[in-house]
Amino acid sequence: MEPIPVLTGKRIVLGVTGGIAAYKVATLASHLTQAGAVVDVVMTQAGQRFVAPLTFHALTGRPVYTDLWSAPGEGLPTHIAHVGLAHAADLMLIAPATANTLAKLVTGLADNLLSTLALAARCPVLVAPAMDVGMWANPATQSNAATLRTRGVHFAGPARGRMASGLEGEGRLVEPEELLGHVRWVLGRRGDLAGRRAVVTAGPTREPVDPVRFLSNPSSGRQGFALAQAALDRGAKVTLVTGPTHLATPVGAQRVDVTTAQDMLEAVLSAVEGVDVLLMAAAVGDYRPTKMEAQKMKKTAADLTMHLTPTPDILSAVAQARGPTGYPRALVGFAAESENLLENARTKLAAKRLDLIVANDITAPDAGFAVGTNRVTLVDTDGNAEQLPLMSKAAVAEAVLDRIDCILRGGTERDHA
Ligand code: CTP
Numbered sequence: 018m019e020p021i022p023v024l025t026g027k028r029i030v031l032g033v034t035g036g037i038a039a040y041k042v043a044t045l046a047s048h049l050t051q052a053g054a055v056v057d058v059v060m061t062q063a064g065q066r067f068v069a070p071l072t073f074h075a076l077t078g079r080p081v082y083t084d085l086w087s088a089p090g091e092g093l094p095t096h097i098a099h100v101g102l103a104h105a106a107d108l109m110l111i112a113p114a115t116a117n118t119l120a121k122l123v124t125g126l127a128d129n130l131l132s133t134l135a136l137a138a139r140c141p142v143l144v145a146p147a148m149d150v151g152m153w154a155n156p157a158t159q160s161n162a163a164t165l166r167t168r169g170v171h172f173a174g175p176a177r178g179r180m181a182s183g184l185e186g187e188g189r190l191v192e193p194e195e196l197l198g199h200v201r202w203v204l205g206r207r208g209d210l211a212g213r214r215a216v217v218t219a220g221p222t223r224e225p226v227d228p229v230r231f232l233s234n235p236s237s238g239r240q241g242f243a244l245a246q247a248a249l250d251r252g253a254k255v256t257l258v259t260g261p262t263h264l265a266t267p268v269g270a271q272r273v274d275v276t277t278a279q280d281m282l283e284a285v286l287s288a289v290e291g292v293d294v295l296l297m298a299a300a301v302g303d304y305r306p307t308k309m310e311a312q313k314m315k316k317t318a319a320d321l322t323m324h325l326t327p328t329p330d331i332l333s334a335v336a337q338a339r340g341p342t343g344y345p346r347a348l349v350g351f352a353a354e355s356e357n358l359l360e361n362a363r364t365k366l367a368a369k370r371l372d373l374i375v376a377n378d379i380t381a382p383d384a385g386f387a388v389g390t391n392r393v394t395l396v397d398t399d400g401n402a403e404q405l406p407l408m409s410k411a412a413v414a415e416a417v418l419d420r421i422d423c424i425l426r427g428g429t430e431r432d433h434a
Contacts, residue, residue, distance in 0.1 A: 018051040019409060023205050023250035025053035027107040030138070032131040033073070035063020036113035037181045038147040038190035043068055045112065045193040047076045049200065057082065057102055059131045063115070085130040103137035108204055111135070112173075113147035113190045116158045122170070123161045141203050143171040145196055150186030173199035173268075198268030201250050209422050211252030214292040216285060216345070217245040217270075220260035222278045224305035224328070227314045232325075234300050235386045238262030240351070240410045241298035245270050247414035248296075251422075256288045260299060278302050278328035285331055286338065294347040294421050297332050298375075300386070304328060336370035347424045349417065352376040352396075353386075362396045372424050373397050375417055383407055395420060 031046060033039050049056050058073040059082045070081040080087075082102070103109075111118060111131070118132065122144075127133040135142065144165070152158055153175055166172065174191035191199070219241020223231040238259055245257045246267040257270040258281060266272045273288065275281045278301045289295055304325035332350050339345060350371045352362040355378070362376035376394045377384055384392035384407065391413045395403045397420070405416055 018048055019411065021052040021201070021250070021411075022415060023201050023208065024049065026055065027053075027204055028055045028057065028105050029200070030102055030106045030109045030134060031056050031058045031073075032109065032111040032114075032118075032134070033058060033060045033064040033068065034111065034113060034115045034118045034131065035061060035066060036115055036147045036190070037067060038113040039064055039067040041190055041193055042112050043072050043076060045196050046073055048193060048197055050077050052197075055079070057106075059083075059102070059134060061118070061129055061131055063117075082130055085133060087130070100137055103134045104139065106138060106140045108140055108200065109135060109138045109142045110145070110200060111142070112145035112196060114144040116146075116148050116152045116155070116161075119144065119146060119158060119161045119165065123164050141169075141171060141206075143173060143199055143203050145173040145190055145199070146175045146188075147190035148175070148188050149182060150180060150184050150188045153188040154186070171199065171203050194265070195268060198246075201246070202269040205250040205252050208250060208252030210248060210293075210418070210425075213253045213294070213425065214256075215245075215248045215253045215294045215296065216256045216258060216288045216292050217241055217248065217296045218258045218281060218285060218299035218301075218331070219245065219264075220262040221300050222260045222281055222302045222328075223276050224278065224302050225276075225309045226306050226323070227310035227312065229313050232302055232304070232306065234302065236260070236262075236300035237386065238264050239389065240391060240413065241296070242267060243410040243414040244296050244298055244417060247411065247418050248294075251418060253293075256292075258284045258288060258299070277305065278331070279305075282329045282331045282334060285335060289335055289338075289345050290342070292345045293425055294349065295332075295335055295345040296349045296417070296421075298351050299331075300353065301331060302328055330369070332369040332371065347372045347421055349373045349375065349421065353379045355380050358394065359396065359402055362394070362402075363400075366396055366398065371398075373417070373420055375413070
């Protein structure tokens, strides 16, 4: 896992209480550490029955706290462990959180290091409950969860599914990947784009030929999803309009699923009202079959000619609509090119009246469609072209958002340079 800017250098107190799902939290501790966070694990006695403190120590490279009277590690503001850890933390995450610990948080009980820390903490608190279906459904637990929510405690899950007991229902810990998304969401709320709204498009479109066939392209949606995640990490409110993909929705994004270019146009036009930025990363099909066959087309020996009709150009439609309203304030397009990269990108920038275009050479094997990396050039309205090295799609998203930030602040591209 590569560093994640919203996590880099952030101090996270990770409270592990007693539940079988504690083993999954070891994976999360590893992800958080690899992403650049400083993770201080605090375990209750029951938590230690499921996973050894040594596991977390090995994964985080830091001391693991198991008792109220332990001496604090380095770099804390005071030598009193519970005060030092609580005051240094940017986030307190309790995962898994048992019914017992939730009840303690509600009543302010401070009978172990974790519950004491929770009382002393000034940072946001995120809890990921995990317990038996009946314990979660119990009115006592439900009422405790509701009370904590009204006090501003964030919740991740619990998820629905099969429990270790064999029962099915609500009470499972959310998976580590999703939990990481919740952590990013909570930590990102005060980012550079807090209070801003973004619409991001992603993935391919599909234009039906008959009930079982369609015209499409190999877009995986990864670049668009990475942009949505990066915008969320900076505090933006994000609507993600996506064609068919297998990707999980970034935590906090409002997802709108679409199929055809026409669907995407309608979804984007209704979402962009009043937003600050539209990032059009979708690989929108340029043509659709003029007529969709109502029945499955039958094979014959003869050649087949298909009539195609152009689909609407979404960026141009938004650029036109923004005339009177001024929204979105920043319009960003992508240019997928197989030749004359810069020339074609500049033509699109002007024709679609964009503020920035992200050009990529789709013939490079490590860039463009359906790979994890991209090699792009950012072309702006001042005529500058910044060629970025090969990087992950997440890193490309960060570079694009740095530019957006600058455009929204009213800076010129020269300020950026
Ligand atoms: N785009 C759009 N509506 C379309 C087609 C594309 O809004 N019907 C957007 C894409 O999301 C992208 C930008 O326009 O941000 C450029 O897309 P691209 O496929 O590179 O260019 P086209 O305009 O389709 O031109 P061409 O296929 O001739 O290169």
